[in-house]
Amino acid sequence: MSVGQTIKHKTRAFKGRVTERLGRTTRNRRLQREGGTDRISGNLKQSGDKAKDAFRH
Numbered sequence: 001m002s003v004g005q006t007i008k009h010k011t012r013a014f015k016g017r018v019t020e021r022l023g024r025t026t027r028n029r030r031l032q033r034e035g036g037t038d039r040i041s042g043n044l045k046q047s048g049d050k051a052k053d054a055f056r057h
Contacts, residue, residue, distance in 0.1 A: 013043050
């Protein structure tokens with residue numbers, strides 16, 4: 001995958017972790033859910049990119 005996509009997915013996962021922690025700290029369940037969703041989504045996309053790269057090489 002391209003470097004831009006990799007950075008985009010890692011940024012999304014990081015943003016999700018930060019949002020999730022912020023939600024926990026403020027006891028805001030909506031923020032926790034959004035953060036968890038972003039974190040999981042970013043991690044899954046990173047895994048998909050790694051699998052694509054493994055098959056290409």
